[in-house]
Amino acid sequence: MPYLTLSILVPIVAGIALLFLSRADQTSLVRQLALAGAVLGLAVTIPLYTQFNTATGAMQFEELARWIEAYNINYHLGVDGISVLFIILNSFITVLVVVAGWVVVEKRPSQYYAAFLIMSGLMNGVFAALDGVLFYFFFEAMLIPMYLIIGGWGGPNRVYAAIKFFLYTMLGSVLMLVALLYLFNVSGGSFEILRWHLLPLPHKVQIFLFIAFFLAFAVKVPMWPVHTWLPDAHVEAPTGGSVVLAAITLKIGAYGFLRFILPIVPDASRTLTGFVIALSLVAVVYIGFVALVQKDMKKLIAYSSISHMGFVTLGFFLFSQLGVEGALVQMISHGFVSAAMFLCVGVVYDRMHSRMIADYGGVVHTMPRFAALFLFFAMANCGLPATSGFVGEFMVILAAVKVNFWLGFAAALTLILGAAYTLWMAKRVLFGKIANAHVAALTDVTTREFWLLAVVAIAVLAMGLYPKPFTDVMHQSVLDLLAHVARSKM
Secondary structure, eight states, X not given: OXXXXXXXXHHHHHHHHHTTOOSGGGHHHHHHHHHHHHHHHHHTTHHHHHTOOTTOOSOEEXXXXXXXGGGTEEEEEEEOTTTHHHHHHHHHHHHHHHHHTTTTOOSSHHHHHHHHHHHHHHHHHHHHBOBHHHHHHHHHHTHHHHHHHHHHHOOTTHHHHHHHHHHHHHHHTHHHHHHHHHHHHHTXXXXXXXXXXXOOOOHHHHHHHHHHHHHHHHHHTTOTTSOTHHHHHHHHSOHHHHHHIIIIIHHHHHHHIIIIIHHHSHHHHHHTHHHHHHHHHHHHHHHHHHHHTOOBHHHHHHHHHHHHHHHHHHHXXXXXXXXXXXXXXXXXXXXXXXXXXXXXXXXXXHHHOOOBGGGOXXXXXXXXXXXXXXXXXXXXXXXXXXXXXXXXXXHHXXXXXXXXXXXXXXXXXXXXXXXXXXXXXXHHHHSSSOOSHHHHTOOXXXXXXXXXXXXXXXXXXXXXXXXXXXXXXXXXXXHHHHHHHHTSOO
């Protein structure tokens, strides 16, 4: 079965079908078709995990067909232990987004769901592509649905945020296209990414290629100082847009480091390790302090995402099995936790139409079930042991300490800062006296909202208590990647 092609086409076909159901009396059918497309899209990714061979780090479920023969461009798909989990995560998040907007999205629901489903298929293509042109096509095409989501269903400044998001990410990837064309030339006319991993590139060439790829992926992560598009995009995006941005889109930037930068330019990666670690620590520490002073809940969680993703890039450039696996676990955990945090903000925003922390207070008295779930996710965001947020951060800190104690100490500061800004927000929103009449009139989560959040809570708890099903899948691929980097000239 071509599971990878199905994981791409099923949501895209469902999304295109939704565009033909635009009448007001078809809203119920639109929701049902969107949910069916999302669930079926998730279902076809399950065999990628159940049939995955953890004993090898080689590509699996490969699909190869001629695409543009004149330029040797192929439709080549495949996954290893690094990419397979993100396809499943992306498909899972798509189901959450569809359910989250079930009764909330009233303006052009068919186009809203179509944008998310099409984007889900395109992002699966990013994680599965093994041809450089195919990767670039998916990498750029996924910007269009997100641009439309922010610009069409966002807040008052949605057009500004959408254009800023598009320009940052589009301009960042221009140099990547130049790098792809250079690699095509020096590889004898091949766009095969795995072949590029074996090219004996001179050190100076590797430095230039590193810069080209780094700018493209650092913007997408985003790393400091090219992060300024993310808070604006999160604040203006609808709840579903923020969920996908935080849970999946940021991971594509980090994934690019492992698929392109480390294996293609390993010497340059080692040379510039200090530079990347410095930027990562700035993101971890400085952005944590920035999050402390935010008044908008979505903006605070957005800055929190930047800080947590700093852990990911830090783990990659420690060049250890513990560091890289910890970073990957952190990516998956952040996908769950950040999605849940934005969904929680969406729940109260739908009731009060405000994201300002000062407008809340005493929510626990009127929404006890919501308060319990929100506090749980806040604790996971802090890195509380037994939650998924702890596992990846602990692994990266431990790997950093093995390299340099003070490096690990600096990285560990994020646990303090994360607790400070997250719990400070939770205290002001949930606890104390009921702040005003609007809070007093709040109603607790509906059955749909409760189970939506409860499913994510179960995933966060399960991963925190037993991360082995995740680490087993990625282990051999990570070891093979590190062995490849270790064989470099330096």
